[in-house]
Amino acid sequence: MRGTKKSTIIFVGLLFCAFMLGTVTQPAWAAKYSFKLGHSVSDQHPYNLGAVRFKEIVEKETNGDVEVNLFPNNQLGTGERDLIEGLQLGTVDLVVSSTGPMSGFEKKFMIFDFPFLFKDKAQAYSTLDGEIGQYIMGLLEKQGIKGLAWYENGFRHLTNSKHPVNTPEEAKGLKLRTMENKVQMAIWRALGADPTPMAWGEVFTALQQGTVDGQENPIPIIYTQKIYEVQKYVSLTGHVFSPSMLIMSKFRFDKLPKEYQEIFMKAAQESALYEREQITRMENEQVEKLKELGMEINTPDKEAFRKATKSVYDEFRGELGEDAKLLDQILAGN
Helix, strand or coil: CHHHHHHHHHHHHHHHHHHHHHHHHCCCCCCCEEEEEECCCCCCCHHHHHHHHHHHHHHHHCCCCEEEEEECCCCCCCCHHHHHHHHHHCCCCEEEEECHHHHHCCHHHHHHHCCCCCCCHHHHHHHHHCHHHHHHHHHHHHHCEEEEEEEEEEECEEEECCCCCCCHHHHCCCEEEECCCHHHHHHHHHCCCEEEECCHHHHHHHHHHCCCCEEEECHHHHHHCCHHHCCCEEECCCCCEEEEEEEEEHHHHHHCCHHHHHHHHHHHHHHHHHHHHHHHHHHHHHHHHHHHCCCEEECCCHHHHHHHCCHHHHHHHHHHHHHHHHHHHHHHCC
């Protein structure tokens, strides 16, 4: 009898320990929905700052029922195209990406790749947030992708390790990394350069080893990705305004309750405004910082570059079909 009582006490003690261990190792609450958001650049870049703002709003407005986990620096893929494909494959839930690779999924996105399309950011924002931008964003749905909001990457500029580029003639012969985008590659061919498409994760090493002479990107990319360590010259060509998007797997979006879908859309719009503010702030600050870091910065004659790349419009506008009229509407605002 005494042995039975002792065994009972031990058994109860073990149960208590197991219960206490369970309460320690199990969280007090767990999110009902968990999402992975990836992008290809540094966690210091405005893409990531906008993504952080999106995460904060979503998690607050859903009282923690939704968690958004961030993966910068190509942690979920080897480049923007890879990340976008991840949305379709179900390996990634949300992505911030420039529109550069988008024409490979929906041809109408090439509208944004034409050179000197927007005269300034105000015109770009008005177009993206208006009927044209919403129409083009909506075309992604047939690819299984839900567009949530227009971010931006800013106006793109040229860097190289050879010499300043003030005129179109000085771009001739430069071997330049570009995105895998036929319109943007055509811009550099029209200028006599040698465009070389390459995933972003490979670019720094290629510049360092001299495999390519230069690349083109907005100022925040040039600064946050430390391009100044492997390039000497920046030419503020502003040849393309680079819109970006916060996009999501349509399958995952459609599975959310309607009230959460509304929260996602609201959070995306608020984070987009914040991301644009950060881009502009960084552009203004980082040009001077790049000078301090030893880069030589020049401002070319944009009109000369505009004229030299006019052939790109003749080459590709036919591929837009009836939507070439959208190109004309944008240009009419210049």
